[in-house]
Amino acid sequence: MSTNSEHRMAKRSYVRVVVDRAIRRELDYSVPESLAERVGVGSRVRVPFRDKSALATVVAVPEQSEAKGIRPIEAVIGEAPILSEQLLELARWISIYYCCPIETVMRSMLPQVIRRAEVGWKKQLFVQPSRNIEAEEIEKLRKRAPRQAELLEAIAKLEKPIRAAELLRQTSLDNQTLRALVKRGLAELREEAVIRDPHGDDQFIATSNLVLNEEQTHALNEITQALDSPENARPILLHGVTGSGKTEIYLQGIRAALDRGRTAIVLVPEISLTPQTVERFKGRFAEAQDTVAVLHSHLSEGERHDEWHKIHSGRARIVIGARSAIFAPLKNLGLIVVDEEHETTYKQEEAPRYHARDIAIVRAKIEKCVVVPGSATPSLESHHNAAIGKYRLVTLTQRVDQKQMPLMRIIDLRQERRKEKKAAILSEKLSQAIADRLEKREQTILFLNRRGFSTSLLCSNCGEARNCPNCSVALTFHRHPAVDGRLSCHLCGHTAAVPKKCPACGQDALIYYGFGTEKVESTVAQIFPKAVVRRMDADSMTRKEAYRETLRNFRTGKIDILVGTQMIAKGLHFPNVTLVGIINADLALHLPDFRAGERTFQLLTQVAGRAGRGETPGEVFVQTYTPFSPSIQFARHHDFAGYFQQELEFRERCDFPPFKHAILITVRSAHEGRAKLSAETLKRRLREALTYSTEAPKPEAYSAAPTRRKPLGLRSLAAAAKAGPEEFILGDATPAPLEKLQGQFRFHILIRGEAIMRLSRLVRETLDKLPFPEDVTVTVDVDPYQLL
Ligand code: ADP
Ligand code: ZN
Numbered sequence: 101m102s103t104n105s106e107h108r109m110a111k112r113s114y115v116r117v118v119v120d121r122a123i124r125r126e127l128d129y130s131v132p133e134s135l136a137e138r139v140g141v142g143s144r145v146r147v148p149f150r151d152k153s154a155l156a157t158v159v160a161v162p163e164q165s166e167a168k169g170i171r172p173i174e175a176v177i178g179e180a181p182i183l184s185e186q187l188l189e190l191a192r193w194i195s196i197y198y199c200c201p202i203e204t205v206m207r208s209m210l211p212q213v214i215r216r217a218e219v220g221w222k223k224q225l226f227v228q229p230s231r232n233i234e235a236e237e238i239e240k241l242r243k244r245a246p247r248q249a250e251l252l253e254a255i256a257k258l259e260k261p262i263r264a265a266e267l268l269r270q271t272s273l274d275n276q277t278l279r280a281l282v283k284r285g286l287a288e289l290r291e292e293a294v295i296r297d298p299h300g301d302d303q304f305i306a307t308s309n310l311v312l313n314e315e316q317t318h319a320l321n322e323i324t325q326a327l328d329s330p331e332n333a334r335p336i337l338l339h340g341v342t343g344s345g346k347t348e349i350y351l352q353g354i355r356a357a358l359d360r361g362r363t364a365i366v367l368v369p370e371i372s373l374t375p376q377t378v379e380r381f382k383g384r385f386a387e388a389q390d391t392v393a394v395l396h397s398h399l400s401e402g403e404r405h406d407e408w409h410k411i412h413s414g415r416a417r418i419v420i421g422a423r424s425a426i427f428a429p430l431k432n433l434g435l436i437v438v439d440e441e442h443e444t445t446y447k448q449e450e451a452p453r454y455h456a457r458d459i460a461i462v463r464a465k466i467e468k469c470v471v472v473p474g475s476a477t478p479s480l481e482s483h484h485n486a487a488i489g490k491y492r493l494v495t496l497t498q499r500v501d502q503k504q505m506p507l508m509r510i511i512d513l514r515q516e517r518r519k520e521k522k523a524a525i526l527s528e529k530l531s532q533a534i535a536d537r538l539e540k541r542e543q544t545i546l547f548l549n550r551r552g553f554s555t556s557l558l559c560s561n562c563g564e565a566r567n568c569p570n571c572s573v574a575l576t577f578h579r580h581p582a583v584d585g586r587l588s589c590h591l592c593g594h595t596a597a598v599p600k601k602c603p604a605c606g607q608d609a610l611i612y613y614g615f616g617t618e619k620v621e622s623t624v625a626q627i628f629p630k631a632v633v634r635r636m637d638a639d640s641m642t643r644k645e646a647y648r649e650t651l652r653n654f655r656t657g658k659i660d661i662l663v664g665t666q667m668i669a670k671g672l673h674f675p676n677v678t679l680v681g682i683i684n685a686d687l688a689l690h691l692p693d694f695r696a697g698e699r700t701f702q703l704l705t706q707v708a709g710r711a712g713r714g715e716t717p718g719e720v721f722v723q724t725y726t727p728f729s730p731s732i733q734f735a736r737h738h739d740f741a742g743y744f745q746q747e748l749e750f751r752e753r754c755d756f757p758p759f760k761h762a763i764l765i766t767v768r769s770a771h772e773g774r775a776k777l778s779a780e781t782l783k784r785r786l787r788e789a790l791t792y793s794t795e796a797p798k799p800e801a802y803s804a805a806p807t808r809r810k811p812l813g814l815r816s817l818a819a820a821a822k823a824g825p826e827e828f829i830l831g832d833a834t835p836a837p838l839e840k841l842q843g844q845f846r847f848h849i850l851i852r853g854e855a856i857m858r859l860s861r862l863v864r865e866t867l868d869k870l871p872f873p874e875d876v877t878v879t880v881d882v883d884p885y886q887l888l
Pocket of ligand 1: 310311312313316340341342343344345346347348349500501
């Protein structure tokens with residue numbers, strides 16, 4: 101008896117799990133013998149939790165458990181563990197760095213269909229004969245049941261199983277007839293999983309490697325060398341002007357990774373994940389249909405399930421996708437490419453507020469693989485990391501076709517205004533340039549990062565603007581479909597009718613003020629009545645197919661002038677576009693955001709990259725009220741180095757990234773006073789926590805974002821010499837620039853410092869100790885990009 105129980109004791113095992121609930125704790129459960137074989141680290145399980153069941157992820161398999169009243173798990177979900185040890189390690193890192201519970205991290209790592217395991221494979225019925233069918237048998241059947249005989253005849257002829265639905269369609273017979281044959285034991289039905297391939301119907305033309313030029317060859321060599329000794333490889337920052345052949349290098353780099361038996365992830369901003377981009381990758385790796393998996397936000401749940409399993413099972417070896425594709429469950433990862441690494445859409449604006457490029461750097465370190473962030477306008481952070489030797493820098497200075505960079509002309513809107521006496525949408529020079537292109541049958545892109553027709557409705561008598569009742573912004577007037585002839589809030593979606601008279605003073609003195617893409621479209625159409633003008637922004641592209649359709653029509657020359665928001669600024673190749681007009685370059689510049697200058701420089705450079713990709717050199721017109729601002733001047737001269745230097749000096753002077761990390765805490769509530777009080781209390785507690793934290797800084801295991809190695813300038817030397825509380829800069833609790841959003845009053849606290857892991861921990865601990873009123877919400881954003 102004792103041996104028996106000992107035996108059972110020895111086999112008894114435990115799992116430590118993270119339940120899909122925000123409880124910030126790991127819990128232990130026991131594993132019934134019947135399930136022991138099937139669980140491991142990374143498995144999904146169902147466990148009893150409080151008085152219900154909950155889904156959970158196994159994060160460890162401890163031999164002992166100290167926990168009291170331990171209960172057994174109820175079930176194991178799926179066949180294999182869905183998270184590798186490396187991905188679990190990554191999840192832990194994210195949870196600490198971004199100040200966010202691990203269960204929230206896992207929500208981002210695992211698509212809902214996988215976590216819940218509710219959607220399965222799409223199953224279809226296949227038919228085949230159950231045995232050899234003789235001709236006589238069919239004839240005999242024909243007398244009694246002619247339709248069954250007809251179907252049996254077709255089935256007998258099958259060379260391989262066929263989908264039942266397909267067979268019935270071909271023979272025009274029904275399901276009942278088929279069932280009758282099955283009942284007679286003449287035909288057999290089998291369920292098989294079929295893959296929902298969103299690109300299954302597309303034909304991909306196979307392409308092969310291009311012969312690389314000298315700069316490209318050098319860049320590829322860096323990657324292959326790193327692939328050969330990934331343990332000590334540094335991230336490779338590929339800085340190449342638009343059209344310098346970066347994508348070709350990615351393609352050949354991936355090929356090199358596959359040749360070494362490894363896999364690859366390519367991250368692209370969601371907006372650049374166009375059919376064109378997918379085609380380039382699917383085309384190059386066309387040898388096996390399943391090699392490339394694509395992950396993006398428009399997949400159906402079923403498609404997402406299938407793509408995910410295609411990756412998890414090892415059939416797909418390349419994953420191309422937007423932000424969350426960085427969590428793709430590839431094994432044996434060899435290379436991660438982050439295209440357009442400067443793109444702010446890599447930053448997730450809900451918890452976990454991670455930046456996919458930084459996660460890529462960390463995952464590469466954990467998985468010992470090569471990571472290549474690439475861009476025509478690298479972020480200041482990445483370029484700085486290259487400058488201090490944390491990254492390797494590889495530059496491509498030439499366009500592949502040796503074409504000239506487009507000519508940038510700056511148009512001073514102040515002078516235009518003096519001439520015209522009112523704000524012009526199109527300056528005379530830009531207008532003429534468009535006319536010239538129309539005559540030559542070349543195409544134009546006009547860019548304005550603001551939707552709608554008029555950006556506000558003002559009263560010229562009392563000065564009141566129509567503001568959103570929920571947010572502290574003016575309502576935008578739209579003339580076209582989505583909110584036809586109404587005012588709408590771009591932040592919360594609130595809409596309102598246009599009043600006849602000013603509701604504040606009762607006067608009939610309302611005027612429309614400011615303009616968006618709709619107005620640009622209609623103005624251009626008025627000036628050039630013969631031209632085909634189309635608009636591309638979030639309002640005009642609500643139909644799923646509209647985007648593809650407009651791009652196709654633009655490519656084939658059916659559209660002369662394309663007006664749009666940032667949707668058209670990225671990664672599209674249009675050889676016949678020889679003119680790009682930036683309607684107002686100042687929009688981004690005057691935001692209360694330390695990255696405003698950087699964004700403007702990037703935007704101008706990227707948009708300019710759209711011009712002159714074909715035979716004719718391109719021209720870019722930049723309309724601005726601040727023609728001498730550095731971002732505009734450096735962009736004009738395609739002077740990245742000059743821009744980088746001056747921007748870096750500014751950041752260092754002001755203690756902003758990349759010299760200091762920032763954490764932005766937002767406290768919000770529908771009740772203004774409570775939000776304010778909570779923010780002020782939190783600030784005081786943070787002050788105490790930062791002052792009395794005497795613990796020596798912990799080493800940073802994996803720091804994605806820069807830490808300074810080489811001091812730059814006197815000021816940073818002085819800062820480095822300082823120790824203790826002064827190492828953190830704690831700002832006051834202040835109303836956010838966007839004071840009210842969706843009915844909530846918002847207050848900000850900004851903290852800056854170098855030791856980010858320590859800072860994150862202090863913030864977390866302080867928050868955990870502070871009880872906030874129920875209607876107050878606090879969010880923590882580490883390395884924030886959204887400062888409004
Ligand atoms: P980027 O990604 O830097 O903007 P791409 O990789 O898209 O540049 O290259 C721009 C164009 O040049 C593409 O049409 C590409 O096929 C072509 N190209 C790239 N490398 C070569 C090469 N070595 N020889 C010829 N054409 C090339
Ligand atoms: Zn609003």
